[in-house]
Amino acid sequence: MLDVLIKGAAVVDGTGRPAFTADVGISGGVIVELGQVTTPAARVIEADGALVTPGFIDIHTHYDGQVSWDAEMLPSANHGVTTAIMGNCGVGFAPARSRDRGTLIALMEGVEDIPGTALHEGITWEWETMGEYIDAIDRIPRTMDIGVQVPHNPLRLYVMGERAVRREAATPDDIAAMQALLSEALEAGALGFTTADTVGHRDAHGNPTYARQVAASELYALGDAMGRAGKGVIQIFNDFYRENAGDFPTIAELARRSGRPLSFTYEQDDAWPEGFHEYVTGEMDALNAAGISIRAQVAPRAIGGIHSLQGTINPFMTRPSYMAIMHLPHAERVAIMRDPAFKAQLMTEPDRPISDFVMSVSPRVEEWGADPIRMAQRTFCLDTVPDYEQSLEASLYGQSQATGRSVPDLLYDQLLTQDGTGQVFVPIMNWGGGNYDFVHDTLTNPWAIMGLSDGGAHVGYICDGSFPTYLLSHWTRDRTRGPRISIERAVQLQTTAPAEHMGLHDRGRIAPGYRADINVIDHAALAIGRPTLRTDLPAGGTRFVQSATGYLATLVAGEVVTANDTLTGARPGRVVRGAQGRAA
Incomplete structure (x- = not known):
């Protein structure tokens, strides 16, 4: 007896191969049958030709504070996301000494536009180390799986205190301490390390972030620690095309030295010099051909x-x-x-x-x-x-x-x-020339993965947690101002591609042995709504959210967490601790 049987699906399996018609049988949270399934099931979902895709994996969110009070994980839960990765851009809340909590809140408030009052009221602070943070947030069942990364700014602050706030250079002892903490965090289940060097990131008082313009040697040392551990990915948000022109070689060297998969934020800026895009894509081709795994985190629309x-x-x-x-x-x-x-x-x-x-x-x-x-x-x-x-x-x-x-x-x-x-x-x-030519080029680049939704962040100004739905509706069906992409590519960008990059080899594909993280989608009805303001953060804080229609069902580990665009109350989600092995 199966737990769930999805019948008559147009399966888009996440690999990029053409869609095919099949039934999907699920037992114990895993896909066990695919094809013409006759085994009886406790629950049958009649897909009637609807798309069945792997659950979407959003590798660029900022739910670091929200996870300590929120089990629903909105807005991502409305958009087919079944795994969300936090700790991006070098900001987060672990490791954290008690004396530094206010400093980290001010940093997150400024960088990610999350109300400081909500963070002060909502964060439970049941931790100091990254391992304790992972344990604390894993005690809350939620709608989806979550993964954490080690952010550079809290790591620096934990080791260097006020010297980090003053952006002093790290001493050899500081670097050794950061390396040790990073290694411990990876052993505890952190998925990687993140950093950022951008003029736009400041704390709530207007001060630059603590990892702004750190020496390349500090980054290389942290990458070396990851290489020795043989674990984790690296994520970077860097103004390498502005005042730091020439820093792309630093990013490439970090990937080479560490031997770890690296992704960088890649969004078109009007200040780009002529030929810059061609330079970056050419470098990615060469690096990956040399066996250095480097990916561009891209967005399906303008960041605005x-x-x-x-x-x-x-x-x-x-x-x-x-x-x-x-x-x-x-x-x-x-x-x-x-x-x-x-x-x-x-x-x-x-x-x-x-x-x-x-x-x-x-x-x-x-x-x-x-x-x-x-x-x-x-x-x-x-x-x-x-x-x-x-x-x-x-x-x-x-x-x-x-x-x-x-x-x-x-x-x-x-x-x-x-x-x-x-x-x-x-x-x-992503609006150079007043069009999406660049966006189309990145979405079709073989080294691209979906990122940059910033789910949980910029709550009063940006509402990009709807990226998964927008990609699958606008780019495969609605676009009129240029070429579209295939449904298969749109699904691959946010399932198999990020799963392989993050080392989450147990998900991101519709195939026997893989986790039953699944979306059942009425593609013709798939749409996003207008951003609306909700007053549902702690201390009466407000945020923009964006609804979606067309999700007939979203399953996490075989449990239906949304049905007909509505949360069911199921909470099968847990913390993903470290890389996951391939399906048998």
């Missing part, structure tokens, strides 16, 4: 911000009239802003300087004043069905040219639509 009266950022937030009312409840602000006299006054006012915190959350917000035409050309209204690949004519610039109204006037009125919940989307990265 939601400007609204509800979230963290809007283009009028530094004007004196708005600053005078920004502390008021949303409904009161909206009522005041509907007064024509208030609007007329605000429109005459100059923008004030942007705070360091706002710059950390949105490094492009200052360009509203510095280059308003360029910003207007990349600002788009988000309606009930959000469109993230609109034409220049649909931008606020295009609307202004067509109607004769000013861009600020159009923008102001858009924010007041839908009872003051109107939104505009401003692409920051």
Whole structure:
């Protein structure tokens, strides 16, 4: 007797091979039969031609604090994610001495736009070491499996204290201590090590992160420790194409010396020099051909911000009239802003300087004043069905040219639509040339893996936890402004590809012996909703979430955790401790 039988599925198995029709039999949380299955089952799911895919593996999330209070793991649980990996970009909450808790919260608040009040209220702090952190969060059953990585900033702070905050160079003793802690964490089940060196990452006080511009020798030493342990992956978010031009060789050398799989954030920046993309992809080809495993974490759409009266950022937030009312409840602000006299006054006012915190959350917000035409050309209204690949004519610039109204006037009125919940989307990265040519190129690159959703982070400004659904709907069905990709490739990018990279060889594929982490999807109905604000964080904190439709069922280890786009209350998820062996 099977536990679950999925009948009549269009199986997209995750490997990239063409879809095929089959039944899927599940027992003990594992796929045991695939084909024409006649074994009876306790539960039968009639797929009727719906897609059956492996559960999605999101390797780039920031649920590090949220996992200590949240069992549902929204928004990722709404989008077919069955394994979420945290600790990215060098930020997290372990290891952590009690004296450093506030410092780490301020760091996460600034870098990832997660309310500090919610983190102070919600994090249980039942740990000091990474091993204790893993044990603590593993005591909470949840909707999906989670994995943790060792973030560079907490590691540095734990060893160096205030010297890390001052960004002093690590001594040989410091490096030896960090190596030992990293090795212990890998033995305890951490999946890897992460770091970041980017001008946009600052704490809530505007200070650079503690791992900013560390010596390459420090990174190499930590990579050496991983090489000796023979465990773990490395994740890097680096401005190697801006002020650190030439740092890509450092990344490559880290991968070579450590012998560990490495992934780096790869998102198009307008500041790229000509030929840079070709240089990077050529280097990836050469490195992988030489046996050095290096992957690009890519996104299926522009990385950008939601400007609204509800979230963290809007283009009028530094004007004196708005600053005078920004502390008021949303409904009161909206009522005041509907007064024509208030609007007329605000429109005459100059923008004030942007705070360091706002710059950390949105490094492009200052360009509203510095280059308003360029910003207007990349600002788009988000309606009930959000469109993230609109034409220049649909931008606020295009609307202004067509109607004769000013861009600020159009923008102001858009924010007041839908009872003051109107939104505009401003692409920051992946929007060179005003199109997705670069995105298409990366999605079809053999060394690409899906990443960058930042699930759990940027809760008042960015809502990219919907990436899995967007990739599978927009890029395989809805896109009109360029070529699409196959359903098989879209599934591979977020199943087999990340599973193989992370060493999670027990999942990411529909085949006998693999974990029954599975999505049953009505592809024709698959869609994302408009970002909506929820007040459900600790201490009354707010966050944007984005719903999805079209998920008939999501299974984790054979248990149905969502049915018809609704959570069932099942909690089979646990912490993934270290690399997992291949299916028998």
